[in-house]
Amino acid sequence: MTALRCTQKLLTAMKVAPSAPPVPGANRLGDWSLNLLHTRPKLVVAVSEHDRLGLVLEAAPYATLPQRFIEAVLVQLLAIGVPPDVARRECDAMQSLTLTATTPYPNRLSLQANLKDYAWQVEWMMADSESLAAINARLADYIVSINGKLEFPWKFVLNRLAAQRGRMGGA
Numbered sequence: 142m143t144a145l146r147c148t149q150k151l152l153t154a155m156k157v158a159p160s161a162p163p164v165p166g167a168n169r170l171g172d173w174s175l176n177l178l179h180t181r182p183k184l185v186v187a188v189s190e191h192d193r194l195g196l197v198l199e200a201a202p203y204a205t206l207p208q209r210f211i212e213a214v215l216v217q218l219l220a221i222g223v224p225p226d227v228a229r230r231e232c233d234a235m236q237s238l239t240l241t242a243t244t245p246y247p248n249r250l251s252l253q254a255n256l257k258d259y260a261w262q263v264e265w266m267m268a269d270s271e272s273l274a275a276i277n278a279r280l281a282d283y284i285v286s287i288n289g290k291l292e293f294p295w296k297f298v299l300n301r302l303a304a305q306r307g308r309m310g311g312a
Contacts, residue, residue, distance in 0.1 A: 143235040144172040145207065146243045146252075151177040151185065155203040159242035168234035169301050170194065173210075174243055174252045178260055180267050185210075188255045192297035193287060194221075195259040195280035197273055207238045213277075218302075220274075221281050221295035227302050255285060 142163040152159055154177050165171070171190030178184040183200040187210065198213040200206065211232050218228035243249065259280055266276045281295040 142166040142237055142239055143168055144239050144241045145187075145210065146172055146174045146241055148174075148176045148243055148256075151175055151200075152240070152242065154183075154200065155206065155240070157240055159244075160239045162241045162244075163239045166234060168231055170214075170231060170235075170298065174256055175210075176256045176260060178263060180264060184263060184267075184273075186256060186259045186263055187213075188252055188259060189294075189298070190252065191287075192294055192301055193252075193255050193285040194294040194298050195255070195283065196277050197259075197263050197280065199273070207240070210238070211235060216274075217277055217281065218298070220278060222299060223302055231302060259283070 143166045144162050146162075147155070147159070162172075170192060173187045173189055175185050175187045177200055178186055178197075184197050185200045185206065186195065186197050188195050194217065196213050196217045198206075198209055214235070215228055215232045218231060219225060223231070243253065262280065262283060263276055266279065271279075282293055284291055285294055285297075287297060
């Protein structure tokens with residue numbers, strides 16, 4: 142089970158009440174923090190808890206956002222070079238998703254800073270009429286700091302998922 146930690150702005154737009162945060166799931170990238178951007182069209186920017194991988198997808202229709210989010214994660218993982226079997230395993234491990242609030246939890250302030258940075262980047266790229274695929278590719282190349290180490294999110298993700306693959310005997 143994976144938590145989609147949504148800002149109040151996004152929860153209000155989705156017309157849902159936040160659930161209690163779930164027990165950490167089996168996925169390797171951790172929970173995700175999501176925020177609504179009032180662009181045209183409205184977008185949702187998301188950041189993974191452990192590796193700060195960012196992605197963006199259209200907000201509407203809100204009823205299908207969780208399902209479309211999983212699909213967007215799969216596309217982003219494949220785009221950064223994660224092998225298809227490992228990418229699908231990660232997305233399968235994220236099921237089922239729980240919509241919860243961005244309330245106090247470990248890494249909250251750091252994640253919120255990343256959400257703000259990514260939102261600014263997305264708004265800037267949208268002004269240049271970039272496609273969502275191009276924006277997602279650039280977000281994966283946006284340097285972040287985790288535990289004092291500067292790196293590209295795609296490298297953090299590949300390292301984390303490669304470690305998982307190695308423990309599974311290269312499967």
